[in-house]
Amino acid sequence: MEDNLYNLKAKKLKDMVINGYEVDLDDIEILKYCDLNILCELACQIRDALSDGEFDLCTIINGKSGNCSENCSFCAQSSHHNVTVDKYDILEKSEIVNSAIKNYNNKINRFSIVTSGRSLKDKELIKLCNTFEEISLKCPINLCSSNGLLTYEQLLRLKKAGVSRYHNNLETSKSFFSNICTTHTYDDKVKTIKAAQKAGLKICSGGIFGLGENLDHRIEMALDLRKLNVDSVPINILNPISNTPLENNKILNYDEIIRSISIFRFILPHKNIRLAGGRILLDDNGLKAINSGVDSMISGDMLTTSGINPTDDIKTIESMGFSIKKTNDNGILEDHISNISQVLLEDTNSDKKAIFISGANTDIGKTYISGEICSILKDSNIDVTYYKPVLSGAHLDTNYDNNNLIAGDCKYVIERSNLNKKPNELCSYIFRQAYSPHLASFINEKEISLDIIKNDFFDLYNKSDYTIVEGCGGIVCPIHKSQYKLIMQTDIIKMLNIDIILVIGSDLGSINQAVTTFEYCINMNINVRAIIMNKFDTTNIKHIDNKKMIEQLTDKRVFYCE
Numbered sequence: 001m002e003d004n005l006y007n008l009k010a011k012k013l014k015d016m017v018i019n020g021y022e023v024d025l026d027d028i029e030i031l032k033y034c035d036l037n038i039l040c041e042l043a044c045q046i047r048d049a050l051s052d053g054e055f056d057l058c059t060i061i062n063g064k065s066g067n068c069s070e071n072c073s074f075c076a077q078s079s080h081h082n083v084t085v086d087k088y089d090i091l092e093k094s095e096i097v098n099s100a101i102k103n104y105n106n107k108i109n110r111f112s113i114v115t116s117g118r119s120l121k122d123k124e125l126i127k128l129c130n131t132f133e134e135i136s137l138k139c140p141i142n143l144c145s146s147n148g149l150l151t152y153e154q155l156l157r158l159k160k161a162g163v164s165r166y167h168n169n170l171e172t173s174k175s176f177f178s179n180i181c182t183t184h185t186y187d188d189k190v191k192t193i194k195a196a197q198k199a200g201l202k203i204c205s206g207g208i209f210g211l212g213e214n215l216d217h218r219i220e221m222a223l224d225l226r227k228l229n230v231d232s233v234p235i236n237i238l239n240p241i242s243n244t245p246l247e248n249n250k251i252l253n254y255d256e257i258i259r260s261i262s263i264f265r266f267i268l269p270h271k272n273i274r275l276a277g278g279r280i281l282l283d284d285n286g287l288k289a290i291n292s293g294v295d296s297m298i299s300g301d302m303l304t305t306s307g308i309n310p311t312d313d314i315k316t317i318e319s320m321g322f323s324i325k326k327t328n329d330n331g332i333l334e335d336h337i338s339n340i341s342q343v344l345l346e347d348t349n350s351d352k353k354a355i356f357i358s359g360a361n362t363d364i365g366k367t368y369i370s371g372e373i374c375s376i377l378k379d380s381n382i383d384v385t386y387y388k389p390v391l392s393g394a395h396l397d398t399n400y401d402n403n404n405l406i407a408g409d410c411k412y413v414i415e416r417s418n419l420n421k422k423p424n425e426l427c428s429y430i431f432r433q434a435y436s437p438h439l440a441s442f443i444n445e446k447e448i449s450l451d452i453i454k455n456d457f458f459d460l461y462n463k464s465d466y467t468i469v470e471g472c473g474g475i476v477c478p479i480h481k482s483q484y485k486l487i488m489q490t491d492i493i494k495m496l497n498i499d500i501i502l503v504i505g506s507d508l509g510s511i512n513q514a515v516t517t518f519e520y521c522i523n524m525n526i527n528v529r530a531i532i533m534n535k536f537d538t539t540n541i542k543h544i545d546n547k548k549m550i551e552q553l554t555d556k557r558v559f560y561c562e
Contacts, residue, residue, distance in 0.1 A: 010034040014042040017269050018049045022226075028219055031263050036255060043262035043293030046269050054325035055317045056232075056272055056296035057310065058110035058144065059103045063128070064090050068116040070183045072171070073245040074208060074238055077116045083243045090115065090124050093131045097138060104141040106310050108299065109325045111135070112144035112167060112204075118184065119148040129161035136162035136548075137541045144204060149184060149192045155199040165231065166196040167204040173220035176213045180246075193228055203230040206274065209260060210238030210252035218260050222267040233271050234298065235261060235289075237278030251281055258292040265293030272296040280308060290320065335547075337372055337561040340501075341380060343530045344373070344466070354467040355529065356493050356500040360513035362473040365534035366503050367409040369561060370470045371416035373501075377466055378417050385464040386413045388427045389453045389492055390441075390472055390479055393434030405430045409470065428456045438478035438486075448480035448487060450495055457496055469496065475517050490524050499529040504550075506536040506543040506560070514550045514558075528556055536560035 009030045013023060023031075031039060066087030071080040100111045113128060120128065125147075132143055145158050146167035155166060170189055171177065177186040193203055205228070207221050225233055237257060240249045264273055274296040279286040285308055286297070297317075299310040314324060344355055357373070359366045370386060377384040394405040407430050410423035424430065429448055431440035441448050461467045471477065477489040493500060500521065504513045514531055521528050531550060537543050538560075551558045 006030055006034045007038050010039060010042055013266065014045055017046055017266055023266050025219075028263060028267070031266055032215065032259075036259055036262075039262045040258055040288075040292040043265035044291060046265050047273075047293045047295050050269050051295050053323060055322035056110070056274070056325040057108050057299050057313065057317075058112060058274070058296070059108050059300040059310065060112045060114050060146070060298060061091070061096055061099050062086075062116075063096060063113040064088065064115035064117065064124070066116055069118050071181060073180045074171075074211060074241075076241045076244060078244075081244045083241060090127050093127070093134055096131050097134050100135045100141055101139045103300070103310070104139045107314055107324050107326075108141065108310060110142040110144055110165070112146055112165075114146040114167070115148070117148055119150055120154065125154055125157060129157055132158070132161040132163055137544050138539075146204075149188050150195070152195040152198055155192075155196045155201060159199050159201055163201065165202040165204050166193075166199075167234075168192050168196070169205055169207055169234065169236075170221055170224065171207045172211055172213050173217040174224065175220060176211070176217045179213075180211050190224075190228065193230070197229075202232070203228070204232040204234060204274070205230045206232075206234035206236070206276070208236040208238050208277075209257055210249060210278075211246065212249060215256070215260060215263075219263060219267070222264050225271075226267055231271060232274050232296065233264065233268055234274040234276035235264070235294075236276045237281055239278045239281055254282060254288065257282075258288055261289055261292040261294060274298060285312075285316070287316065287320075290317075296325075335557065335559045337369070337532060337559050338376060340373055340376060340530070340532070340559055341382075343557060344377070345382075353465065354461060354469060354496070354498045356469045356471060356496065356498050358471040358475045358489070358493075358500045358502055360474055360502060360504040360510075360517040364474075364503050364505060365561075366470050367412055369501075369503050369532055369534060370409075370468050371413040372561060374413055374417035374419065374468050377468075378419075383465040384417070384419075384468065385421070385460045385466075386410065386417075386419060386426055386468045386470070387457055387460050388470045389457070390429045390431075390437045390448060391427050392431040392437055392440040392472065394430045394432055396432075405432055413468075413470075426460070428453050436478055437472050438481045441480050447482070450487060450491065453492060454495055469498065475500075475502070475520060490526060493526055494524075499527040502528050502531045503534055504531060506533045506540075506546060508542065510546045511549050511553070515553050518554045518556070528554070531556050531558045533558060533560045536562060538562075 013027055066077050066085050067079050068077045071078055076083040076085050103111050143163045144165040144167055145163045168189055174186045193205055196203055237252060238249055240247050273294050275286050275289050275294050276298040299313045357366050357370050374384050374386055388409055391407045391409055395408040397404040397406040407423040407427040410426040414421055414423060431444055433440045433443060471489050479489055480487040502517055504510050518528055533547055547558050
């Protein structure tokens with residue numbers, strides 16, 4: 001009867017947690033005595049209700065091993081214990097970078113460099129920062145670092161090098177901490193965590209089960225982690241290592257492990273609870289633990305012990321119905337032109353269902369980009385059309401009459417995106433000469449009228465869901481010059497009252513192209529919705545760096561097209 005009461009109260013607590021309630025010690029007392037199978041099921045219901053259904057995988061590399069000054073009783077790398085481990089300084093950049101790329105290609109979302117020692121010397125920090133910067137240039141895997149008790153200034157340098165999350169385990173509760181380490185304190189760890197948060201880093205912090213602590217100690221740690229508002233909580237299971245003070249500790253009972261994990265999910269409902277070291281000791285490699293509210297794991301080898309192959313982990317996770325979380329923190333793949341509709345269809349005024357494609361220079365690939373965008377929108381079942389106000393350098397239509405010009409850019413876009421239009425229906429002014437429009441119109445004695453452009457645009461605009469307008473040359477382009485007035489391309493953009501997408505190159509000079517053109521648009525009160533880098537090579541370190549720098553200098557999303 002009493003058992004049923006615990007179960008009923010736990011079920012009620014589950015609903016309350018999903019609706020924003022924070023459990024207290026009285027609530028947790030109920031969870032300690034709830035039926036274990038029911039508790040695990042409830043923890044999974046909390047996870048499933050509050051997560052996105054994606055499972056987060058990370059890997060670590062032992063970036064510096066052994067000779068640690070600290071006396072943590074569980075650790076093989078401590079110089080206080082007579083354990084045979086590899087001892088080396090910071091690994092070479094190429095070895096770490098290659099490992100990061102390999103893990104990214106194996107669907108791993110996050111990669112961490114872990115170093116032994118109380119903290120880092122300046123030269124070690126510089127070497128690590130250079131390595132993180134190199135990884136950021138070569139692949140978009142999310143970066144984490146675990147380097148001991150660093151200062152705010154050191155953590156800030158890691159952040160600027162591309163690290164987004166810092167790892168510093170509490171290891172256990174404050175009340176039990178002195179039993180496992182005396183060379184630094186629990187408060188030293190808390191101070192580092194707060195400094196990392198101040199530096200703008202997310203936090204990965206958890207502990208080890210099986211150090212000799214009890215369930216109440218673990219609960220105490222979980223409540224402190226909640227106060228610290230950490231982002232990811234790794235759960236390690238002690239793997240007793242010979243010649244360490246804890247060599248004779250018994251491996252914690254599996255039921256005790258999964259009860260602890262389930263209670264952690266009640267205490268930390270929105271956080272990543274990450275199954276970490278020691279998982280290989282479990283007879284099912286952690287399957288029951290996942291079914292206790294876990295939503296993330298460290299895969300692959302640990303620091304000084306073996307782990308489980310990421311490929312095997314992925315198969316297990318996907319067989320359980322999860323999808324693998326993809327890298328997306330500043331990820332290059334997310335910025336492919338195929339995702340351009342994210343900014344084209346963003347919430348804007350109802351009179352702006354159009355975009356103007358302009359370039360930082362002529363022959364930059366605006367027509368190709370326009371065709372790609374039209375095709376992408378059409379594939380999304382959006383009724384899209386294309387319009388080019390003025391075209392110079394038209395083709396002769398040899399199928400009919402050598403004197404008949406055809407708007408080649410319009411023809412290309414029609415064919416690329418299968419628009420049901422004729423080329424010359426999509427262009428107001430067509431000139432044979434491949435000159436600046438103002439010169440071509442002068443030679444042909446043809447006046448260009450803004451009223452005609454406006455009427456032609458709105459005729460197409462009102463008959464479609466979305467209109468792609470392609471400009472001429474670069475943004476600074478004279479359209480028509482008369483005795484009394486000079487019409488610029490920017491006059492057309494302002495008249496149509498639409499935002500622009502700026503197309504630039506990807507190679508040397510693209511930063512200058514992008515920033516100077518962007519600043520010109522700002523001065524002309526023209527809004528740049530996004531930037532697209534054309535002929536982009538995702539393996540080219542210059543292109544990747546140019547993209548990041550342009551994003552930083554313009555504060556605009558930068559897409560790319562191969």
